[in-house]
Amino acid sequence: MEQPLLIGALILYTIAFVSLITKVKDQICSVVIWLAILTHLAVLIWRSLAAGHPPFTSLYETILLLSFLLAFRLVIWRRQIESRYRWIVLLIIMGMIIGALIIPISYKTIQPLMPALNSFWMYLHVPAYFFGYMALVLAVIYALVFLVQNKNESSSDGMTLLRKMDNEVRIAFLFLNIGLVTGAFWGYQSWGNYWSWDVKEVWALLNILVLAFYFHLLKPRGVKKAVIVIIAFLTVIFTYFGVSFLLKGLHSYL
Amino acid sequence: MLVIALAVSTFLSPEAGWGVPLTQPISQIVRALSLDHFPNSWLNVVLWLVLITGMLAAVFLKGIKGFAQKWLHFWLAAVFLLIFYDKAFNQRFVISIQEGQEVNFAQFLKKPKPEYNIPLRLLDFDIKIHPDGKTAASYASRLVVNQTDTAILAVNHPLSIGKYRLYQSAFRKDYLFEVICDGDTIFSPFNGACNFNQQEIFLRGVDTLAQALTVEIDRNEYKIPPGEVCNVAGRQIKINPQSPKYTSIIEVAEVTGLKFLAFFSLMYLGVLTYIILWKKIR
Numbered sequence: 268m269e270q271p272l273l274i275g276a277l278i279l280y281t282i283a284f285v286s287l288i289t290k291v292k293d294q295i296c297s298v299v300i301w302l303a304i305l306t307h308l309a310v311l312i313w314r315s316l317a318a319g320h321p322p323f324t325s326l327y328e329t330i331l332l333l334s335f336l337l338a339f340r341l342v343i344w345r346r347q348i349e350s351r352y353r354w355i356v357l358l359i360i361m362g363m364i365i366g367a368l369i370i371p372i373s374y375k376t377i378q379p380l381m382p383a384l385n386s387f388w389m390y391l392h393v394p395a396y397f398f399g400y401m402a403l404v405l406a407v408i409y410a411l412v413f414l415v416q417n418k419n420e421s422s423s424d425g426m427t428l429l430r431k432m433d434n435e436v437r438i439a440f441l442f443l444n445i446g447l448v449t450g451a452f453w454g455y456q457s458w459g460n461y462w463s464w465d466v467k468e469v470w471a472l473l474n475i476l477v478l479a480f481y482f483h484l485l486k487p488r489g490v491k492k493a494v495i496v497i498i499a500f501l502t503v504i505f506t507y508f509g510v511s512f513l514l515k516g517l518h519s520y521l
Numbered sequence: 522m523l524v525i526a527l528a529v530s531t532f533l534s535p536e537a538g539w540g541v542p543l544t545q546p547i548s549q550i551v552r553a554l555s556l557d558h559f560p561n562s563w564l565n566v567v568l569w570l571v572l573i574t575g576m577l578a579a580v581f582l583k584g585i586k587g588f589a590q591k592w593l594h595f596w597l598a599a600v601f602l603l604i605f606y607d608k609a610f611n612q613r614f615v616i617s618i619q620e621g622q623e624v625n626f627a628q629f630l631k632k633p634k635p636e637y638n639i640p641l642r643l644l645d646f647d648i649k650i651h652p653d654g655k656t657a658a659s660y661a662s663r664l665v666v667n668q669t670d671t672a673i674l675a676v677n678h679p680l681s682i683g684k685y686r687l688y689q690s691a692f693r694k695d696y697l698f699e700v701i702c703d704g705d706t707i708f709s710p711f712n713g714a715c716n717f718n719q720q721e722i723f724l725r726g727v728d729t730l731a732q733a734l735t736v737e738i739d740r741n742e743y744k745i746p747p748g749e750v751c752n753v754a755g756r757q758i759k760i761n762p763q764s765p766k767y768t769s770i771i772e773v774a775e776v777t778g779l780k781f782l783a784f785f786s787l788m789y790l791g792v793l794t795y796i797i798l799w800k801k802i803r
Contacts, residue, residue, distance in 0.1 A: 379651035382659045382676035441797045448786045456677050459613070459688040459774035461782060462604055464560030466531045476524050502528075514531060 269317070270368070272310045273331075277364045279303035280338070284357040293350070297342070300357075304338050311335060318377045323393035324384060326511065327367055327375045332393075334363040336401040347431065348405065355408050388453030392446055396471075399442030400503060406435035407500040410493035429489050436496060440478045447471055466514045470506040477502050523568040530559030569605065573598045589796050596789035603782040611775040616687075618643040618662075619695065619768045626682060629773065637683060639667050646692060646767035660692055662769040674771065690772040698724055698734070699761040708763070722758070734760055 283299040311331060314322045322328035337360050341348060348356065367375075409432035419425045450471070451461040462468065477499040484491055533556045555562030576598040579585045585594055614629050623642040627633040642665040649658045661675035666682070674680045680687040700707050700715045700722060707715040715722045723737040733744035738754045745751045750759045 379653055379656040379658065382657060385659065386677045437797045441793060444793055445790060448790055451786065452783065455779070456679065457688070458690070459679065459686055459772050459776075461607070461779070466534070469527050469531050469560070473524055473528055510531075 269310055269313050272306055272313060273364060273368060276303050276306040276310060277361060277368070279306055280357055280361050280364065284354055284361060287350070287354045287357065300338070300342055304335070304342060307331075307335050307338060314377075318380075320380050320385075321390065321393075323389055324380060325374065325378060326508075327370060329393070329397065329507075330363050330367045333397050333400055333404075334360045334367075336397055337363075337404060340401055340405070347434070352408060352412065355412075356405070359404060359408075383457045386453055386456065388449055388456065392449040392453055395442050395449055396446035399439045399446060400507070402435045402438035402442065403496075403500055403503055406432050406439060406496050409435065410496040410500075413489060413493045414497075425489060429492065432492065432496060436478065436481055436499075439499075440475070440482070443471070443475050443478065447475060467506065467510050470502065470510050474499060474502050474506055523565075523572065526554065526556065526559055526564065526568065530556045533557045534559070566605070569601060573601050573605075576601075589792055593789065593792045593796060596785050596792060599785040600782060600789060603778055603785060606778055607782070611777055611779075613772070613774050615690065616641070616771045616773060617693075617768050618664075618771065620645055620766045626685075637685075639682060641666060642668075643769050644671065646769050648692065648767070657692075660689065662689060662771070674769075684775055684777050685773050686776050688772045688774065689769070691770040693768040693770065694765050695768055696765050697763040699763055700724070701759040701761070702756055717756075720756075724760070734762075736760070 279299055280303045283296055283303055286296045286299060311322050314328060314331065318324075318328075322332050337356055341353060341356050341360075409428050413425065413428045413432065416424075450468070454463060454468075455461045477495065481492060481495045481499070484495075533551055551557055555564050559565050576594045580591045580595050580598070585591050612631055616624060616626075616629055618624055618641065620643050623640050626639040626641055627635075627637040630637055644663040644665055646660065646662055648660040650656065651658045659676065661673050661678075664672050664674055664680070666672050666680075672680050674687055674689045676689045678689070695710050697708055697710055700709055702715070702717040702722065705717055707717070709715045709724055711724050711726065713724065715724075720738065725735040725737050725742065727733075728735050728744055731744050731746075733746045736743045736745050736753065736758070738756075741754070743751075743753045745753065745758060745760055747760055747762050750757055752758075
């Protein structure tokens with residue numbers, strides 16, 4: 268049932284995407300996105316019931332979670348994301364769902380929860396991180412649009428883009444910090460160690476240090492800021508995928 | 522420099538499996554910068570101390586102007602300092618106790634104190650398995666602390682003894698065998714040596730096809746069905762399998778000063794939230 272629902276959500280997102288780029292009525296587009304989100308939510312609930320825990324513990328589950336958060340953000344804070352950029356967000360959501368559908372079955376199989384993961388902290392640590400990742404995805408969209416369209420930061424368009432990027436980076440920075448601190452508390456409760464220098468921990472710290480550069484620029488120019496956001500996003504991508512596939516550590520839960 | 526060193530070191534640690542061959546000239550740079558064990562190296566400590574000093578200097582020497590920003594960096598420096606203190610001065614060790622066994626807590630301490638002369642006995646080890654039959658869903662040790670108090674130590678449910686905290690880290694399942702040789706009895710695990718009058722008998726494993734235990738005597742292997750008396754190498758040997766026993770592996774951490782760490786971290790997050798929501802970061 269999970270896969271048909273996910274395919275249903277993908278079809279609805281695709282319809283919303285097509286209606287956005289063909290400039291069909293805004294209301295129709297909103298209704299289709301809401302239907303897609305409800306179907307997506309049904310997938311997450313179905314998965315949670317089958318696994319006996321929220322969808323926070325494997326690559327497949329977190330891809331579904333992140334794409335859901337992006338879609339949710341698209342409808343909840345609609346005014347923050349201008350309609351001319353919404354199709355990019357939808358495209359990313361569709362790409363993530365396609366990725367979730369085509370990854371090998373072994374990644375989708377429900378794995379028993381390790382005792383250390385069975386903790387109250389999981390409900391804070393994982394959502395905090397993915398909320399931060401969601402904001403960073405939006406920030407990187409603005410950064411790329413700013414760089415690709417070669418916007419001038421003194422123009423109103425350029426300023427709007429930078430202001431929006433700024434807002435998203437601030438949200439991302441806050442939630443990545445919350446994720447790191449709650450993770451440290453969790454580690455202390457599970458292993459008696461706030462900080463183990465595990466590779467995932469190191470890379471999570473690097474994400475924050477790179478984003479900290481953003482706020483410490485002496486001359487915060489648009490291009491510099493956009494480049495830092497892209498670098499931060501690349502480090503997040505490596506933390507999310509690279510660390511799990513290329514390196515070994517305490518957080519290898521794939 | 523800290524960011525680059527941290528990033529590179531994650532690939533060069535022995536656990537990462539990306540080691541640099543010793544023959545390459547780059548390995549000298551890796552060693553000189555301690556990048557193969559960077560988290561525990563002097564360079565990492567020095568770089569963090571430089572960062573902390575810089576932050577505190579900026580706070581106190583008016584390098585940071587905003588009031589909230591000053592507090593943000595102050596709490597962050599305090600968090601880093603306490604983590605540094607914890608790594609440098611707090612003791613960590615592992616205690617392994619088999620079911621029924623008793624250990625004295627003080628014997629593991631670097632500086633044993635009379636108040637930690639506390640006997641710990643593992644009454645039993647409780648393990649619940651997932652429906653897949655392989656993965657542990659939860660496990661816990663039932664301990665008798667100081668011969669009077671019974672306490673449960675489980676994953677994510679640590680136990681405090683003074684300024685130390687005990688964590689249920691892992692477990693081991695030990696198979697024990699009663700080895701009777703010419704009337705003498707020794708209890709042994711797999712691969713343990715049973716010394717009977719200077720002749721050693723090793724239990725090497727189970728031959729499931731022959732439904733027998735593999736035993737090594739004088740470098741020769743023999744198959745002995747469990748519970749049966751057999752004439753082997755001129756001796757009468759009988760091996761009775763015992764019910765398996767669990768060994769609880771408990772990690773112990775000294776937690777001096779760590780209550781402040783939780784407080785400092787929460788203060789840092791609180792100030793950060795305030796700045797993000799109401800002010801601009803600069």
